[in-house]
Amino acid sequence: MARGINKVILVGNLGNDPDTKYTQGGMAVTRISLATTSVRKDKDGNQQERTEWHRVVFFGKLGEIAGEYLRKGSQVYVEGSLRYDKYTGQDGVEKYSTDIIADEMQMLGGRGEGGGGGGGNYDRGSRPQRSGGGDAPQQRSAPPSRQSAPQQQRPAPMDDFSDDDIPF
Amino acid sequence: MARGINKVILVGNLGNDPDTKYTQGGMAVTRISLATTSVRKDKDGNQQERTEWHRVVFFGKLGEIAGEYLRKGSQVYVEGSLRYDKYTGQDGVEKYSTDIIADEMQMLGGRGEGGGGGGGNYDRGSRPQRSGGGDAPQQRSAPPSRQSAPQQQRPAPMDDFSDDDIPF
Amino acid sequence: MARGINKVILVGNLGNDPDTKYTQGGMAVTRISLATTSVRKDKDGNQQERTEWHRVVFFGKLGEIAGEYLRKGSQVYVEGSLRYDKYTGQDGVEKYSTDIIADEMQMLGGRGEGGGGGGGNYDRGSRPQRSGGGDAPQQRSAPPSRQSAPQQQRPAPMDDFSDDDIPF
Amino acid sequence: MARGINKVILVGNLGNDPDTKYTQGGMAVTRISLATTSVRKDKDGNQQERTEWHRVVFFGKLGEIAGEYLRKGSQVYVEGSLRYDKYTGQDGVEKYSTDIIADEMQMLGGRGEGGGGGGGNYDRGSRPQRSGGGDAPQQRSAPPSRQSAPQQQRPAPMDDFSDDDIPF
């Protein structure tokens, strides 16, 4: 049982192609660098722009999809949570990192390099369409299915319930 | 593959105790009425209040938890999506309804009747603590106690991955 | 002082061109119909799609911008709040409506009719680029061009403050 | 005109009393440390807890309100955006920090030390209730008002508009 809400919502563009690695167990871990730009007027009335570069990480199936479909310049919606890490660098100095651990992704109509317009909303429960054997391990045992209650469209009154009255 | 984002985030108080029903298949469907109030100044400089009453629906395990722990007056965080329905009433007239289908819930430190401070964040994947087998009793056992600020930091490298490097 | 959070976040496509009207005081009120589609597997394992049509309303400057730049098919990010209204129709019957009152909008790389890729994030504080003085023409000038990933980092100390250390 | 969405939503508890400082210009800058805890099952089926400590910064009027009403243990809803900074420490080493710049806050029914149950939703446009002269400068010139269109409740049909048809 958790305590608290830790939610991040981003819409931005990738600064580079995604970087996908695989764990020994074969789980995909894809990282992207995502830019969001905001503007404000400073006290002299000049327009000031500022860009934040977010480090976003996708795990598992979402990592495979992100690695396959996103490209430098792609515009994407990401939902996830903040994770702060502290580690000791090779130089012996303590370092800190901040990542957004994605749990939902929606490709938007980006037209960056490698663009691939398309669209489609994926969450951690989605299965990737990876057809070929590509260059990555990929042998994965049965993935944990995350749907608690599968069901069907609901065109209906609202007072009695069937098992089809579901979340969609 | 979905297209689009449909997300609602609410923090409000219940106007009444939850209403839980069960489908023939045994799935819980809990409905609550949730108030959110906002204020603004009108053009005459007077404070104006306006309250929206949201119809929130919880399905499955989340429905059982909502029915068990929430009460009239409880303050709650809800995340979900909008669903619009059209149906024909008993009077033969077409009617429309708007519901927020919850997929995450966090009980906040409410103090309404039956208050039960408690706290705890549940999503559709959570398992309810329903002890009995029946189809709707309501005897609540001790609510999970409140920690104000538990913690501890997690030191870890970030460049190689094990299968434990997970979404959390 | 308000009580509660009432927040909606949508990414979807317009089903039609926006409808802009003006109040007697000259305030723009723009309405759009926004589609979001989700999918799930029903109990027979078939893909089921469901589309929600959201009624989104933009007031004031945001209403002018929405009316000027959005078109049928445009993909847009909208943030706002839920408002439920009850009124009596001309037929004397009580009716209910649900609207999302927008307070932020971001045009995404849509390619619908009249597409106009464009992009740009506006909130209620933004000033529209309406050049003319009239109360509703619609001749659109050149839309703001698209940058895929502009940036630059901002180096700065964080312990003492000047009046420039602002929210951005 | 901005590009992108950079939004953070947190519900958590303060690890310490807020720290409020004032710029030379008299603007309040309040910092808090906010805990959010999540749980998951590891691969051995054990419950694993993890707490993230978020650095949240409130500027201006919101900073005054946060400094006045929040306390160690308080439960709070915060909405804001991510800001990453890079600076050189006194030891000459480059350091990085991540802050959430708050633009909305809602005190929840917390009961931590100094509790102050209360509730109330404030955004950057809110005026603090600071009555006394306290220990802080505070001389501030005319604050920029952020409401574009003030108005009043709307109990009404939906086809014609008056200047009262407003955002609320």
Place this chain on the structure above:
DNA sequence: TTTT
């Protein structure tokens, strides 16, 4: 009524 959109979109893929």
Place this chain on the structure above:
DNA sequence: TTTT
């Protein structure tokens, strides 16, 4: 119908 809640809450402050």
